[in-house]
Amino acid sequence: xxxxxxxxxxxxxxxxxxxxxxxxxxxxxxxxxxxxxxxxxxxxxxxxxxxxxxxxxxxxxxxxxxxxxxxxxxxxxxxxxxxxxxxxxxxxxxxxxxxxxxxxxxxxxxxxxxxxxxxxxxxxxxxxxxxxxxxxxxxxxxxxxxxxxxxxxxxxxxxxxxxxxxxxxxxxxxx
Numbered sequence: 001x002x003x004x005x006x007x008x009x010x011x012x013x014x015x016x017x018x019x020x021x022x023x024x025x026x027x028x029x030x031x032x033x034x035x036x037x038x039x040x041x042x043x044x045x046x047x048x049x050x051x052x053x054x055x056x057x058x059x060x061x062x063x064x065x066x067x068x069x070x071x072x073x074x075x076x077x078x079x080x081x082x083x084x085x086x087x088x089x090x091x092x093x094x095x096x097x098x099x100x101x102x103x104x105x106x107x108x109x110x111x112x113x114x115x116x117x118x119x120x121x122x123x124x125x126x127x128x129x130x131x132x133x134x135x136x137x138x139x140x141x142x143x144x145x146x147x148x149x150x151x152x153x154x155x156x157x158x159x160x161x162x163x164x165x166x167x168x169x170x171x172x173x174x175x
Contacts, residue, residue, distance in 0.1 A: 021039060022038070022039050022040065022041060022044075023040050023041065023043060023044035023047070024037050024038050024040075024125065025037070025047065025049065026125060028089060028120065031089040031120060033049070033089060034049040035087065035088045035089045035119065036086075036088040037117050037118070037119060037124065037125040038116070038124055038125055039114075039115070039116060039117075040115040040116070040117050041115065042101055042113070042115070044115070044117075045088075045097065045098075045101075049088075050088055053094050053098075054097065054098050055098070056098075057094065057097070057098030058098040058099075058101055058102050061098060061099045061102045062102075063099075063102060063106055063159075063160075063161045064162070067159070067161040067162055068103070068106050068107070068161060070165050071103075071161060071164060071165050071168070072107055072109070074165065074169065074172060074174065075107065075109055075168075078145055079112075079143075079144070079145050079146065080107075080109070080111050080142075080143070080144060080168075081111060081112040081113065081114070081146070082111070082112070082113045082140055082141065082143065083141040083143070084100065084113060084114065084115045084116065084138060084139070084140050084141070085118055085122075085130055085132065085134045085137055085138060085139040085141075086115060086117055086137050086138040087118050087119070087120065087122075087138075088117055089120060090137050090138070092136075092138055092154045092155055093137050093138040095155075096152075096155065096156075096160065097115075097138065099160050100113070100140065100160055101113075103160055103161050103164070116130055118137060122134050122136075122137065135153075136153050136154045137154070138152075138153075138154065139151060139152070139153050139154075140152040140153075140160075142164060142168075144171050149167045149171040150163070150166075150167030150171075152164075
């Protein structure tokens with residue numbers, strides 16, 4: 001009984017420590033502003049330091065409906081997910097992240113998005129390098145059924161939804 005109780009306490013403590021690390025905000029003296037660092041979810045962008053630019057970008061963006069329909073058709077029975085490396089201090093990230101959220105919200109299926117926020121040196125808070133060899137932010141890594149099918153680095157070639165469709169079509173051998 002005591003072993004079970006101790007195990008339960010350890011699990012609760014581990015969950016609590018992990019939860020504290022998500023959506024972490026630190027002051028960046030080089031940028032002279034608060035920035036997000038480490039693992040984040042979409043809720044992080046509703047914090048005071050980030051909500052103005054995020055919500056403005058989200059509301060202003062209108063994805064191409066035809067491309068959104070193509071994207072939805074390509075996803076029938078498939079799992080789309082993203083790993084996004086971004087800097088809340090970076091103008092390109094501030095432009096593309098709200099757009100990506102608008103696109104994922106427009107899809108009728110669940111889309112998992114893993115967001116990793118980096119400092120200006122493209123490192124995590126503990127100065128560790130991210131695992132995916134990131135040189136520029138944002139870097140949006142696109143996965144289909146758990147397999148990387150493409151990357152959008154800094155900005156898309158056409159639009160986010162057009163580039164996503166392009167990578168999915170190439171992976172699925174669609175015209």
